[in-house]
Amino acid sequence: MTEGRPAFLIFTFALPLMIGNVFQQLYTVVDTMVVGKALGVHALAALGAADWMNWMMLGIIQGLTQGFGILMAQHFGAGRTEDLRKTVGNSVILALLSSVALLLSGQAIAHPVLLLLQTPDDILGNALLYLRIMYLGIPIVMAYNLSASVLRSLGDGRTPLYAMIVAAAVNIILDLFFVLELGLGIEGAAAATLIAQMVSCIFCFYHIRRIDLLSMSRSDFRLEKGLPLHLLLLGAPMAFQNAIISIGGMIVQFVVNGFGVIFIAGFTATNKLYGVLEIAATSYGYAMVTYTDQNLGAGKIERIRKGTRAALLIALATSVVIAVCMLLCGRGILSCFISGTPEEFEQTLQIAGYYLFLMSICLPILYVLHITRSVIQGMGNTVLPMASGIAEFFMRAVTAILLPRLIGETGIFYAEIMAWTGAVVILAISYFIVLKKAAG
Numbered sequence: 001m002t003e004g005r006p007a008f009l010i011f012t013f014a015l016p017l018m019i020g021n022v023f024q025q026l027y028t029v030v031d032t033m034v035v036g037k038a039l040g041v042h043a044l045a046a047l048g049a050a051d052w053m054n055w056m057m058l059g060i061i062q063g064l065t066q067g068f069g070i071l072m073a074q075h076f077g078a079g080r081t082e083d084l085r086k087t088v089g090n091s092v093i094l095a096l097l098s099s100v101a102l103l104l105s106g107q108a109i110a111h112p113v114l115l116l117l118q119t120p121d122d123i124l125g126n127a128l129l130y131l132r133i134m135y136l137g138i139p140i141v142m143a144y145n146l147s148a149s150v151l152r153s154l155g156d157g158r159t160p161l162y163a164m165i166v167a168a169a170v171n172i173i174l175d176l177f178f179v180l181e182l183g184l185g186i187e188g189a190a191a192a193t194l195i196a197q198m199v200s201c202i203f204c205f206y207h208i209r210r211i212d213l214l215s216m217s218r219s220d221f222r223l224e225k226g227l228p229l230h231l232l233l234l235g236a237p238m239a240f241q242n243a244i245i246s247i248g249g250m251i252v253q254f255v256v257n258g259f260g261v262i263f264i265a266g267f268t269a270t271n272k273l274y275g276v277l278e279i280a281a282t283s284y285g286y287a288m289v290t291y292t293d294q295n296l297g298a299g300k301i302e303r304i305r306k307g308t309r310a311a312l313l314i315a316l317a318t319s320v321v322i323a324v325c326m327l328l329c330g331r332g333i334l335s336c337f338i339s340g341t342p343e344e345f346e347q348t349l350q351i352a353g354y355y356l357f358l359m360s361i362c363l364p365i366l367y368v369l370h371i372t373r374s375v376i377q378g379m380g381n382t383v384l385p386m387a388s389g390i391a392e393f394f395m396r397a398v399t400a401i402l403l404p405r406l407i408g409e410t411g412i413f414y415a416e417i418m419a420w421t422g423a424v425v426i427l428a429i430s431y432f433i434v435l436k437k438a439a440g
Contacts (some may be wrong), residue, residue, distance in 0.1 A: 006303065007310035010287045016161040017152075017283035029272060033336050034175045035189050041265045041344055043186055044337065046126035048268025049119045049257065052249035054134050057106055059242025061142050064098055065091075066289065067235025067382055069149035073290050074380070076154055077297030081213060088150055089220035090227045094235075099142040106135035117254045120261060126186045133187055137194035144197055147204035150214070152290055159207045163200040171196035237382035241389030245419075248396035252415050255400045259409050262344060266351025267412075269337040270359070277326065277359060280318045281367045284311055285374035292378025301438050308375050308431070315367040326360040355413045365420045372427040376434050384430035388423040395422035 035043045068091040075084040110131045119127055148160040171192050178188030208214055256267050288311050295303045334352045338345050373385045396419035403411030 006291070006307035007314060010284065010291055010307060010311050011314055013155070013157050013290065014280070014283040014287040016157045017286050018280050019161050019165075022279055029276070030172050030175050034179050035186060039179070039185060041338070041348060042123055042261060043126060044268055045120075045261045045264040046123040046186060047130065047189075048264050048271060049114065049117070049123055049127040049253065050130045050134075051268065051271060052246050052253050053110065053113060053131055055249065056243055056246035057102055057135065057138060058141060059246050060102060060239040061099075061138070061145050063237075063239030063242045064235035065095065065142070065145040065149040066377070067238045068094070068146065068231050069153040070234050070289065070293055070377060070380060070382075071231060072150060072153035073293030073378075074297040077294030085214060085216055085220045086224055086227065087231070088214060089216060090223055091146060091150075091231060093221060093223060094228055094231060095142050095146045096139075099139040102142075103135060103138040106138060107132065110135065113250070117250060118257050120257060120264075123261065123264070130186050130190050133190035133194065137197065140194060140198050140201055144201035144204060147201060147208060150208055151204060152286055153293070154211070154213070155290060155294070156207075157286070159204060160200075163203040166203055167196040167200035170199050234380070234382055237386040238377065241382075241386040244386075244389050244393045245396075248393035248400075248415075248419065251397045252400040252412060255404060255412055259412075262347050263351055263409060265338070266348040267355060269334050269348065269352040270355040272337065273326075273330075273333065273356060274359070277322060277363060278366055278370070280322065281315065281370040284315050284318075284367070285370040287311070288371055288374035289378040292375050296379055296438070301435070304375065304379075304438075305435060308371065311371050311375075312368065315371050316364050319363040319367040323360040323363045326356060330356045330360065354410060358413050359416060362417045362420065365417070365424055369420055369424050369427060372424070372431050376427065376430055379434050379438060381430075381434050384434065385427070388426040388430070391422040391426045392419040395419045 035047055068087070071087050072084060072091070075081075075087055111128055114124060114127055114131075144163075148163070151157075151159050174192035174195055175189055178184045178192050182188060184191070256264055288307070291307050291311075292304050295301075295307070331349065331353045334349055334356065335345075338348045338352070369388075373388060376385050396415045399415040399418040400412055403414055405411070
């Protein structure tokens with residue numbers, strides 16, 4: 001990442017991540033299709049009611065492991081092999097402790113929070129069951145994300161890709177078997193996802209064990225003075241950023257829950273495509289964190305500027321292509337998630353289609369958000385991205401509370417777009433501050 005054309009390096013690093021994310025999104029899409037078609041509108045709404053609480057735990061895990069990966073990539077870029085191994089070892093200990101804490105806290109808050117969000121009684125049981133199973137798998141999710149973060153920090157985006165391809169195939173097979181053949185219902189979909197994630201974790205761990213650079217000794221797993229704190233100072237703000245974003249999402253879900261099961265199902269159908277919309281954005285983001293980390297470690301600040309400009313152009317072009325595809329084919333895709341009576345089907349599809357239309361035409365904002373946030377994180381500053389997460393929370397919550405009162409139920413659809421916009425304003429200013437400081 002420290003030599004060669006930035007645009008080519010960023011795109012070729014992001015491409016396997018992008019393909020991997022496509023397969024990762026199959027987890028969500030297949031779960032939703034199977035649940036929506038086989039179990040009906042109420043089961044689909046139950047998945048939606050659990051979405052943001054599930055995403056909160058995932059976001060915290062991703063924030064922590066991405067933060068740990070920042071220091072790994074900096075040591076790798078600077079050629080500090082011993083420091084790299086100690087950082088990996090200390091990250092493993094912190095990840096293990098964090099996963100236990102998150103598992104226990106998740107199980108404790110699941111039911112009270114669903115009640116607080118006024119989840120309708122006819123979907124509460126399934127939503128709670130789904131969350132309980134998913135939270136039991138938190139250590140698995142942590143292990144995969146940490147393994148993938150280690151590999152990406154060394155510039156390896158292909159192994160996580162292969163892991164996702166294998167895991168996606170396992171997930172699809174198990175979804176169909178558990179839900180359709182065994183009739184396990186929503187718990188079958190959750191169990192299939194966790195088993196698939198375990199497969200991806202084992203796959204990544206196997207490849208890490210074969211990297212000579214990471215031939216770990218017992219001493220590497222001793223907590224070094226100051227190192228755990230340094231790692232937490234990198235990871236905790238990113239975890240908090242994701243947590244505060246998800247709390248804003250819960251406020252949106254609280255408002256949506258008041259509009260009835262049909263509206264919840266339509267809202268959920270489009271939300272399940274959210275990951276598809278940002279597949280490339282997430283991949284470019286991972287690429288930019290690694291690119292920035294390694295060039296910062298090598299002291300090449302001007303190269304970071306060039307890479308950022310190239311990444312923004314690539315990301316904007318990609319967002320336009322994805323938006324056009326969704327505008328042309330979106331309703332057809334959404335119809336694969338929905339079942340019920342003809343009237344329920346049409347009402348749900350109309351709600352989902354309008355929401356997808358709005359998100360698609362505003363997609364470039366989301367892609368700018370991912371690029372700028374990732375560059376700032378790669379510079380080792382996780383506080384300013386956290387500030388952007390607070391801006392997202394504020395804009396999402398205020399829009400969700402006020403706009404539906406002014407223009408009706410569809411006002412809730414603008415909460416996500418306003419959240420993106422608020423974050424981009426903070427990040428654009430932060431980018432210039434951080435680059436100016438780094439240049440001295």
